[in-house]
Amino acid sequence: MERVIFHVDMDAFYASCEVLRNPDLAGKPVIIGADPKEGKGRGVVATSSYEARKFGVRSGMPISRAYFACPQGIYLRPDFKFYREISAKIMEILRSYSEIGEQWGLDESFLDVTDSVSNYPTPRELAQKIKDEIYTKLKLTCSIGIGPNKQVAKIASSYQKPNGLTYVTPDQVRSFLDPLSVDEIIGVGPKTKKVLNEKLQIFTIADLANYPAEKLNTIFGKMGVYLHNVARGIDNSPVQQIYKRKSLGTEITFEEDIDNFETIYKTLELLVDKLHKMLLRNNFFYQNIAIKIRFENFSTFTRQHRLKTPTNDKKVALQVAKQLLKEFESNPKKIRLLGFRFTELSKAKFVQKTLFD
Ligand code: DCP
Ligand code: MG
Secondary structure, X not given: OOOOEEEXXXXXXXXXXXXXXXXXXXXXXXXXXOOOHHHOOOOEEEEEOHHHHOOOOOOOOEHHHHHHHOOOOEEEOOOHHHHHHHHHHHHHHHHOOOOOEEEEOOOEEEEEOOOOHHHOOOHHHHHHHHHHHHHHHHOXXXXXXEEOOHHHHHHHHOOOOOOOEEEOOHHHHHHHHOOOEHHHOOOOOXXXXXXXXXXXXXXXXHHHHHOOHHHHHHHHOHHHHHHHXXXXXXXXXXXXXXXXXXXXXXXXXXXXXXXXXXXXXXXXXXXXXXXXXHHHHOOEEEEEEEEEEEEOOOOEEEEEEEEEEEEOOHHHHHHHHHHHHHOOOOOXXXXXXXXXXXXXXXXXXXXXXXXXX
């Protein structure tokens, strides 16, 4: 089934936050970053309002150059604590529209709205509703890109900015991507762009789509396959929700208190088995295992163990849980309850943003 993916990206985020708490700044060139010290300052521009961009100010530009281009600008140091607070409110609104959301940095998020979008005439109405809610509640504008995958959605959100809404239907994907520069693709940074442009004469995404896949493969390895697919509008990477506090757990109270550890371990196996099925069904990885044990006198203990990396391995879960239970073997009291829990869940592994360049 075709997916419907949104990419939501706030407009001039840090600068817009500053305007929010000081409305006098509205409509003015606001530049967030290092102190320009009248052109002698070091450091760079983090972002700037769209008014400042008219003067050529850009993110990442040396602050001295920005000052030269726009001396009348209002220069402010970033206040990350404030931006994080606003970001949390934005993400809360986005979460209410889809459980499947993947946040990138403070001001971007992917949403998989495949399930909920059928309640609207077209995906566009749902995106507009989200934009309206963010604007009504927070007085901030964002741009939303809609596509059948993350790659297209992300490119679409930057297509019309600020306050944009770009919907690329599945059959428009190729014609939408074709004329764009290769560095619009997630993961194509300056280094890869240089190789593509200078070595291979590949400039647009169409050039890339028409380039022999085997050659891309030889030059870039795994990334060659990725580039070839993306250029043809294929990107199956899921929107990955990082579930920080969620967990999967269960517990059982024995009909009669027991003191036989063989039975305890057998019960543990059953619990792990059941939860592991749920884990796989939801495409989760876990990084932490917790057990709970309650004795006949109601004294209750929990123990947990954190793994170095996330996994979905059942054997590991069982081994760790058994290990955690061991210390209670010598306790003479009978056992009333046993619990097991997977915590620190994540959906698959978060690799895409850092894989290349
Ligand atoms: N940022 C930064 N340094 C950069 C790029 C960005 O510190 N080189 C920070 C400031 C931005 C925020 O991250 O406000 C979000 O980055 P975006 O690329 O989304 O840029 P903006 O939201 O500022 O502008 P746009 O309207 O283009 O999204
Ligand atoms: Mg942004």
